[in-house]
Amino acid sequence: MTEAYAVRVPRGYRVGRWEVREPIASGAFGSVYAARRRTDDNDAGPPGLPGRAALKFLPTGTRTPRQLTHLRELAERELELLSRLTSPRLIRLYEALTVDDPSHPELDGATVLVLEKAEDSLSALLGRTPAPAAGPVLLAQVCAGLAQLHRAGWVHGDLKPANVLLMADGSARLADFNMAAELEGTHGYTPAFSTPDYTPPELLWAEIGERGRRIRPSADVWAFGVLAHLVLTGSFPLPGSTPTVRRDAAVAYARGTEVLRLSPELPSAWAEIVGACLTRTHTGRIGTEALLRRVETVTATAPAGARFRRPSRRTTVLGAALATASVAALGYGIATWAGDVVSGDAKGRGAPANGAALYGAEDLRTDRGVPAAYRLLIVETAHDCDQPAVTAPLIAAMLKVESDFDPDLSDPALDEYGIARWTPRVLRWWMNEDGTPGETVPSPPFPPAESIPAMGRYLCWIAPRLSAGLPGDRRVLVAAAYRTSWNVVNKAGGVPGEYRAYAARVAHYLQEYTPPGRK
Template sequence: METPSSAGRYTIDRLLGSGGFASVWLGRDEELDSPVAIKILAEHWAQRTDVHERFVQEARLLRQVDSHRLVQVFDIGEQEDGRPYFVMTYADRGTLDERLAEGPLPLNEALRMAREIIRGVQELHEVDIVHRDLKPSNVLLRSVPGGDAERVMISDLGIARTGDRLSSLTLPAGSPGYMAPEQTQIDGAPDQRADVYGLGALTYHMLTGEPPGQTRRPPSDLQPAIPHAVDQVVLRALEPDREKRWPSAAEFGHALSRTTSRINTDPLPPARPARGGSPARGRRRLAVITGGTLVGLSLAGGGAFWAFGGSGGSGESAPDGKWLRAGSDVPPQYRALIVQAGTWCDMKGLSPALIAAMLKAESNFDAKLSDPAGDEYGIARWTPKVLVFWQPGGLNNPEPKPAAITPELSIPAMGRYLCYWGKDLRDLPGDPALNLAATYRSSSKTVAQAGGVPARFKPYTDKVHRYLEDYLPR
């Protein structure tokens, strides 16, 4: 990716982050002598009017709320090649994700930040916007002049839904570890309570240093200094059944404030070592609603990241050796994406080593693979007409062109697919990892009917098994 020299009247310094649809750059407003963040649509989407409109819509939503608790949009324009860009607040203190890489926040700081994030989400809900992708990398931090104070800002409304679209068909969208259970389902119709779950997951992570796992352990199990009353408030936000959650961000915020008004503000003791694997984090088959019935099609799914950063799983900041063997031929630039895909959910057989082995078998890590005869492209061999169903926002986003099927778009999709269809394989005999690999090459129904890896896919799973042995950490 070449660094553009400018965007309109703004000079550009360096890349801050990129994803499947856009990149974000550190720029400077020379007239006002101020740093800014500039989000620019990716080159391969430049000619798509529908993508252009969706990109601009994100800027409009941020401008509509116009709150200091959200990233603010100051300007919008187009590059000479027609790509739109918009100019935003620059978060000079980075992201909450970076802050949490150092461990849990002090108790008073975690609760203060949680309340600020909740208030920002309240402001979205007041204008009928559901964020749907609350996670640490979408919470930005900016210094405030005159002291150590900082402003907390919510970013990335790329997969947000507004009130007029909340009742339409929805496809799985969100980030593992932070999205509500209904967001993993086709037509889960997430509403404001999906954001309540995301807020609960963020609060849990800030208090404990870890996202909540599927077991929903009380935060005080990991940090004994956390009052049990806080446990109860946070765990209610994380209820799998949305009818049992706090009904709104405002109710969650009020409950948290009431519970914590007299809490001792001493810092938490050091975090306990993590136990077991990572917290929980869904190609060939897709459930399509037809006449009220779920019908399985032999298709390929995928995951896209509308805003920069693209990922949000805790595996990104984990040491490489925890997930993949040091010294193996897994390309370093794809390791974070592979860890994210391999920790998308807590499923027997799924691991970053399996994802790496499958990528090796599929393309030998060739990000530019092109197989027009099979209509498969990129490092994970995706089919564009299928990827459109699985990207965040589903059919609200356009079908990607082959050149747009980047590793950032396609590797996380492997984990999404395997988590979604892997549930059909729970009682099958054989190696769970190889059953998952065979499902990726065929379908969960095919593997289930065969009682394991079908004979015609055995050469493929043999290759995966061989590579898996090379990539598993010692």
């Protein structure tokens, strides 16, 4: 079974001028954590260094010799590209560090890339909103990023939605350059890994030499064509219900035994662009500069309102976004918990990480029905509270009782909505991470990414206001106060009679979700 983290870094760990906060993503080759710059550090660092960043840990000091060679190559590729290229369409590298900490041998020697922190990813956006209205604008920005890379003599090598990050101002950045290749004439060399759905047919059967697999800029053009079709129609251009079936369809198409059937939902101008990207052979594909001109021309005629809006607090939390039924982590060149990075052998086999289902196992049982999609939110929300009574099992138990983990719950009769049954006028006071109330009463729906952290903040406020001598489990008393108020619980000397059935259900699931030895 895949480990939840390639590199486990405790919350609060310090590396350089940075303090590690919540996890963002993890995969076979590394792990990404949110971080904040330490205010007690006299070294302000390079000019323009932000207060928050994303730390990408690569375990370059703790693996086998073969693994270390591979990891160092990945790190060197990304460092080389980001240190040499500065572009508004590429994710920014602030600095690179090496962990020097013999007291933590599992971290000692790790390479740490300090990267610009995104608000969202294209993968997460598509999970929430297939074929978004802002699709043409985002595609134009992605294409501009590819053109900038190719002009500088680099091929991305792994373009896909998870590797397109969306910033706070709504702009798109290309990320994950550990598969990038610097051109030597018409070709470069990249490791033998890729995501089958975005790999051109000629690379699916390409020979792999000592330096890796030969790659051309036309590989990025093919990937852009697939990406554009997916963004604009919500479907892949080649038929099949799995990546393996679609890979076989791509091979058949390249050999002339299948034709390319684009979705009828694709606008005609974009159908011409996608068709020019997805030719059977690389020689027939449109060049990047010509592609950019055509994309910009088409985008200029898009409706004026088709612009990507800044993600609200309802769709971003803890550096991750909820996409359908799984946590879609931001793509910093790491296989996410949804398992969207696959090792690119000839048969397209891969082993997705299973970290979402395992996350926080020491705090919250993994075998009692807590949906994997919400484990990160639940566990990290509990960690953000310093009250012993506010635990991950308590939050999970309350969500179970409040809504049965239903993110779309709507009960207008009680004016309660979402997974935590928030009343809008009450949620207003707990929706902001900095403790300030919202400027206006929010309107439902209330996504879990907003509801669960707000629940934690409210519980953390309730806990110290309950009288010290109340009988019963302190955690259950906190839950009862959430349903009524801390003042009512104090006056009743415990759980009020009308809330005892509710409290009993919370107590039942609290016991269910608490790991052995944590009772």
